[in-house]
Amino acid sequence: MAIRQESVHxxxxxxxxxxxxxxxxxxxxxxxxxxxxLLLTFLLAxxxxxxxxxxxxxxxxxxxxxxxxxxRPKHLDPARAYxxxxxxxxxxxxxxxxxxxxxxxxxxxxxxxxxxxxxxxYLDKDLRPLPDNAPEERIAYSExxxxxxxxILFQPHPAFAKNGDGHYRYxxxxxxxxxxxxxxxxxxxxxxxxxxxxxxxxxxxxxxxxQLHSPIAEMMKGYIVGLKETGExxxxxxxxRSDKSEFFDIRGYAVEGVEIADAHRLKLRLHGKYPxxxxxxxxxxxxxxxxxxxxxxxxxGLIEKNITxxxxxxxxxxxxxxxxxxxxxMVLLKNPNYHDEFYPAEGEPEDAAKGYLKDAGQKLPFIEKxxxxxxKETIPYWNKFLQGxxxxxxxxxxxxxxxxxxTGQNDAELTPEMKAKDIHLETAITTTIFYMGFNMLDxxxxxxxxxxxxxxxxxxxxxxxxxxxxxxINGRGVPAQGILPPDIFGHVEGKxxxxxxxxxxxxxxxxxxxxxxxxxxxAEAGYPNGVDxxxxxxxxxxxxxxxxxxxxxxxxxxxxxxxxxxxxxLVLRTTDYNQFQQKMLNGxxxxxxxxxxxxxxxxxxxxxxxxGENAKVGKGGENAANYKNPEFDRLFERMRNxxxxxxxxxxxQAMQEILRHDSPWLFGYHPKAFSLHHDWFRNLKPNLMANNxxxxxxxxxxxxxxxxxxxxxxxxxxxxxxxxxxxxxIVPAYSTYRRRMRSTAL
Numbered sequence: 155m156a157i158r159q160e161s162v163h164x165x166x167x168x169x170x171x172x173x174x175x176x177x178x179x180x181x182x183x184x185x186x187x188x189x190x191x192l193l194l195t196f197l198l199a200x201x202x203x204x205x206x207x208x209x210x211x212x213x214x215x216x217x218x219x220x221x222x223x224x225x226r227p228k229h230l231d232p233a234r235a236y237x238x239x240x241x242x243x244x245x246x247x248x249x250x251x252x253x254x255x256x257x258x259x260x261x262x263x264x265x266x267x268x269x270x271x272x273x274x275x276y277l278d279k280d281l282r283p284l285p286d287n288a289p290e291e292r293i294a295y296s297e298x299x300x301x302x303x304x305x306i307l308f309q310p311h312p313a314f315a316k317n318g319d320g321h322y323r324y325x326x327x328x329x330x331x332x333x334x335x336x337x338x339x340x341x342x343x344x345x346x347x348x349x350x351x352x353x354x355x356x357x358x359x360x361x362x363x364x365q366l367h368s369p370i371a372e373m374m375k376g377y378i379v380g381l382k383e384t385g386e387x388x389x390x391x392x393x394x395r396s397d398k399s400e401f402f403d404i405r406g407y408a409v410e411g412v413e414i415a416d417a418h419r420l421k422l423r424l425h426g427k428y429p430x431x432x433x434x435x436x437x438x439x440x441x442x443x444x445x446x447x448x449x450x451x452x453x454x455g456l457i458e459k460n461i462t463x464x465x466x467x468x469x470x471x472x473x474x475x476x477x478x479x480x481x482x483x484m485v486l487l488k489n490p491n492y493h494d495e496f497y498p499a500e501g502e503p504e505d506a507a508k509g510y511l512k513d514a515g516q517k518l519p520f521i522e523k524x525x526x527x528x529x530k531e532t533i534p535y536w537n538k539f540l541q542g543x544x545x546x547x548x549x550x551x552x553x554x555x556x557x558x559x560x561t562g563q564n565d566a567e568l569t570p571e572m573k574a575k576d577i578h579l580e581t582a583i584t585t586t587i588f589y590m591g592f593n594m595l596d597x598x599x600x601x602x603x604x605x606x607x608x609x610x611x612x613x614x615x616x617x618x619x620x621x622x623x624x625x626x627i628n629g630r631g632v633p634a635q636g637i638l639p640p641d642i643f644g645h646v647e648g649k650x651x652x653x654x655x656x657x658x659x660x661x662x663x664x665x666x667x668x669x670x671x672x673x674x675x676x677a678e679a680g681y682p683n684g685v686d687x688x689x690x691x692x693x694x695x696x697x698x699x700x701x702x703x704x705x706x707x708x709x710x711x712x713x714x715x716x717x718x719x720x721x722x723x724l725v726l727r728t729t730d731y732n733q734f735q736q737k738m739l740n741g742x743x744x745x746x747x748x749x750x751x752x753x754x755x756x757x758x759x760x761x762x763x764x765x766g767e768n769a770k771v772g773k774g775g776e777n778a779a780n781y782k783n784p785e786f787d788r789l790f791e792r793m794r795n796x797x798x799x800x801x802x803x804x805x806x807q808a809m810q811e812i813l814r815h816d817s818p819w820l821f822g823y824h825p826k827a828f829s830l831h832h833d834w835f836r837n838l839k840p841n842l843m844a845n846n847x848x849x850x851x852x853x854x855x856x857x858x859x860x861x862x863x864x865x866x867x868x869x870x871x872x873x874x875x876x877x878x879x880x881x882x883x884i885v886p887a888y889s890t891y892r893r894r895m896r897s898t899a900l
Contacts (some may be wrong), residue, residue, distance in 0.1 A: 157428065164751060179302045188573040197612035204866035205538065208526075208543055217522045217855050219835075219848070220544050222529040226480030231464045233360045233368045234439035241438065242867055245845035246486055246524075247309075247469040251300055251354065252432065254755075254844040257501025257510055260641045261755040261843045263436055267306055267470065272298040272432065277423075290795055293427045295379065302418040306349040309474040311340070313450035322723050325449055332455035338466045339476065346491050349470050351418075351420040353410045353442035359384065359421075360443055364392040370439055378429065380410025405445055427795045433754030438845075438880060444468060463492065470617075472849035474518040478770045483717035486524040501839075510839050519849035520837075532573040532859075539830070541573070542862040546831035546838070566629060566828070574866070576833040582840030583632055583640045583824050585752035588758070590617065591779040595771060596744045602783060609679035610817035611655045615672035617716040619823050630828055634821035635664065635713050636810040637760050643798050644757045644806030653814045653821065669719055683869060684721020694723045698743040700731050738778055741771035748778055749822075755843050757806055758794040764818060765790050781818040800845030834858040 209220070230250050234240065251415065253266040257364055260396060261309070265271060308314065308331045314325040327335075327676040362375065362385030375382035378436040384407050392402055411423035424431060438532040444817040447468040456462065465478055472492050511545060529535040532550040540549040549557050557568050558579065568579050592610055594600040599609065623631040635653045638645040645651065649659045657664040673683070680686065681693045688741035694718065710726055717724040729737065737743045752759050762768055766782030768775030788810050796802040813819070831838050834854040841847055 164659045168709045187220060199835055201442055204862060205868055206541065206866055207862070208538070208890045209417040209492055214857050217520070217853050219521045219524045219851065221524065221546065222535055222544065223484065223526045224528075225485075226348050229464055230467050230475070230478075230798060231366070231463075231730060232441045232443070232467070233357065233363065233366050235438060236369045236466070241845040242286055243484065243486070243526075244438050244441075244467055245471075245477065246473040246848050247467045247471045247475060248438050248821065249306075249470045249846075250436055250438060250440045251302075252436040253846060254436060254841065255498065256841055256844055256847065256850050257498050257505055257839060258352040259498065259642055261503055261841075265303075266355050266436075267302055267442070269301045269303050272300045272422075272435070274429075275299055276427065288875065290427050294425075294732075296424045296427055296431070298424070298431070300420045300422070301437075301471075302349065302351060302420070304348075304418060304491070306470050306493045307346045308349065308444055308468060309491055310344035310346050311447070311468050311474075312341035312344050313444070313446040313468060314347055315341070315343040316345055322446065322450075324452075327453060327455060329455065332453075332459075334462070336459060337477075337563055342817055346444075346582060347607070348446070349442055350417045351414045352417075352893050354420055354440065355409070355414055356445055356448075357406065357439075357441060357443040359388075360448075361439065362388060363402070363403065363404060366388040368439070372433075373436065374434075377424045377428055378411045379425060380412075384409045386876070399454055401449050403445070403449070407695055408628055408814055410615055413756055419799075429757050429797060430758055433756060441469065451792060473524065476611065480528070482528055484526040486526075488519060495849070501620075505839070508839075510837060513837060513852060520852040521848065524848060540865075542832065542858060542865055544808060544860075545835040549628075549828045549830060551628060558628070560629060568830075572830070575861075577692060577830050577837075578833060580829045580831065580838055580840050582827045582842060584827055585639045585642060585755060585842050586638065586825050587634055587639060587751060587822060588747070588749040588825065589634070589822040590747050590819055591744060592667045593741060593746070594779050594781045594818055595741050598693075599744055600780075607816055608675045609681065611815075612672040612675035612679065612720060613717070613722075614653075614817050614820050615667050616669060616677070617713070617820055618666060619820075621804075622712065625712070627825070631823040632826060633664075633666075633823050635762070636821060637813055637819070638757055638806075638810070639752070639760075639824045642752070642760065643754055644810075646807070655814050655817065672720060680875050681720075681722075684723075692721065692723055694725060696725045696744040698726055698727045698729065698734060698737055698746050700729060700734050701747075736768050741780060750776075752843075761790055761793070762807075781816070783812060783816060786816075787813045830859070832861070834861070855861055 176593055186879065196444040223239060223242075225239065227235070227243055228237070228292050229235040229240055230244050232244055235244055249267050251266060252263045252271070255262050255264045263271065275297045276288050276293045277295040277297060278284055278292055281295065284292060286768045306385070312324045313322075317323050323345075324331075324341060358374075358378065358381070360366060361371050362381060364385075373384070375385060381873045388402075389567070390756055392398065395402070413423070415759065446464055451457070451461065451463045451466075464631040466474055470489075470491075470493070472495070473486040475487045476481065476487040497513040497519045499511065501510055504509050529538075532552065534779055535544060536547060536550065538544050555569075557569060557572055557577075558566050560566055566579065566581060568577060572579075592599045594602075600606065619631075619633045623633070632640075635651055635657070636645075640647070652659060657666055659665070676684065677684070680688065684693050685691065686693055697710075697712070697713065700704075702812060711767055714724045714726070727743075731878060732742075732745075738746065750760065750763055764777050764779060764781045765777060766776075766784075766787045767773065768777040769780045770776070770778045773779050785810055789805050789812075793802055793805045793809065796805070815847065827838070827840065829838075834857040836852040836854065837850050
């Protein structure tokens with residue numbers, strides 16, 4: 155009995171002791187709950203997407219391109235947009251008549267919505283046709299005859315939606331209807347219609363619309379016959395309106411040089427001969443604009459909600475803008491109405507080996523959705539790229555050494571870390587030049603006499619741009635041998651393309667002349683060892699620049715050292731950009747730094763930068779050096795409107811020789827674009843002229859999902875170890891507590 159009684163007391167005990175044991179067991183369970191939750195989370199994560207995936211689960215495995223933007227585009231209206239971040243969006247949506255061949259180099263135009271390249275006819279002042287080889291002075295007009303492809307539709311859009319009676323559903327919305335609209339996606343109905351020649355004519359008139367202020371309006375007024383006069387009539391009528399907020403319908407205005415021959419044929423007449431006009435026909439300025447979109451977006455209630463053409467474009471392109479939230483993301487969706495277009499079957503000889511022709515003949519576009527996410531900082535973007543959450547990336551200076559290394563031949567290649575991830579590097583020399591210019595009106599560094607040319611040549615040798623490229627831009631550039639970048643007609647590679655006043659050809663490559671050669675030229679110019687032979691005073695030169703931040707100090711010091719190699723003292727004069735521009739206009743700068751990026755891939759777009767009639771001083775042109783050589787100007791005037799061919803090529807080489815000898819510029823360098831992309835992102839051949847490249851790209855979504863899972867596999871052991879330590883700490887404590895409770899009960 156005694157033993158039995160002891161057992162009863164031990165396990166039942168007083169009521170108070172029983173409650174304490176119950177709560178102790180509950181506390182024990184609560185302490186174990188975090189470990190159980192962690193274990194469950196691990197098991198669920200192993201079966202689903204990586205824990206750090208920033209995208210919705212519904213996007214898994216879909217054919218979506220993920221990229222970013224750092225600043226919202228200011229304009230998405232093709233009459234106003236003129237910056238790279240704007241073109242990145244609208245070039246996928248709007249389709250001008252022509253485009254650049256995606257794979258071919260040098261860059262060349264091909265039809266887009268046009269059936270063929272324009273037929274150009276030259277006319278005399280009486281509108282009589284002239285032969286193609288007619289002298290330029292006889293050509294009063296150029297006529298471009300363009301026929302459109304049939305069966306091209308605009309994207310689905312509420313501007314085209316109609317009621318049963320044929321009237322436009324949303325062109326005159328009531329306040330009640332507008333109250334339910336917040337974004338373009340809130341419209342219940344959409345419509346579409348076929349593209350016509352009238353849509354291109356309408357857009358040309360929009361270039362001189364009094365409310366739009368197109369950046370190319372003044373230029374095109376000088377070329378398109380009658381556009382200036384039409385713009386003046388439109389401006390006068392607009393100012394006479396009592397309510398300027400109402401839709402200003404420009405359909406009734408005619409332009410003499412814009413003829414609609416039929417629904418699919420357009421004729422454009424220009425003053426004189428201007429062959430570069432064909433390049434403008436490949437830019438969004440000349441994309442089609444349906445009048446319905448203008449009328450739809452002119453409603454005051456929509457403007458107040460920021461539902462405008464500048465925010466939601468309407469085009470015939472491969473994509474349409476479905477979401478525009480500049481504080482978060484922008485989304486392009488595949489246009490369901492997109493016409494037949496196929497991946498190119500021709501390119502450069504090495505394109506097949508590089509895999510660029512694998513999709514030849516396949517219908518475009520390949521990607522169904524493009525998501526642009528706001529990323530203001532480079533480090534988060536870079537980390538997400540390495541995790542596989544962005545498909546491509548540029549290379550910031552902070553990440554360059556992690557991504558790229560240089561071989562003994564100074565060729566760039568990926569680091570082992572990047573190769574292990576099967577990341578690819580694409581490089582392309584841009585159609586850009588950064589140069590140091592001399593004011594040719596200056597008494598010391600200007601002038602065309604031989605002594606002044608030798609002074610500039612000496613400086614050209616001394617300023618070592620190979621060193622500049624290595625130190626300051628991570629090797630991302632090539633020294634310029636003349637004014638033309640690669641892939642521009644007239645540019646020559648190899649021995650025949652070097653600047654012989656600055657370089658020698660040695661061991662199959664250009665080699666900068668040594669400093670002794672520069673000192674010899676300097677002495678012949680009248681400045682032995684950097685001293686003026688006439689006055690005995692050191693030569694002091696002045697560099698005007700807007701570079702004055704802390705990051706620019708090392709660059710400016712480098713320039714001082716380059717001039718000091720010749721004994722020349724370089725004085726820096728820093729100003730803000732507005733003051734700098736005024737100095738340039740007045741001709742008060744002696745030496746300056748500037749750059750130019752091509753509007754279109756034609757040598758005229760570079761040589762005009764040193765054409766005498768374009769001088770900055772007195773004419774306000776782009777010739778910042780105020781260079782004027784009569785022979786060069788004569789050749790330029792002959793070359794600028796010529797078609798590409800042997801004669802034009804020979805003239806270009808003669809012009810390059812004149813510039814190299816006179817040295818109004820230190821030609822500086824052409825930047826080299828570096829970009830990275832994952833192996834699942836295909837068809838990324840760099841094309842610096844084609845802005846509509848997204849339709850050619852391909853995503854291998856299944857491969858991407860596998861790599862994301864591999865690279866973002868959760869590391870469980872630290873958490874598991876922590877849970878184990880937690881259990882190890884709890885069990886002894888619980889055992890001690892239980893013994894105490896038993897002892898108390900007994």
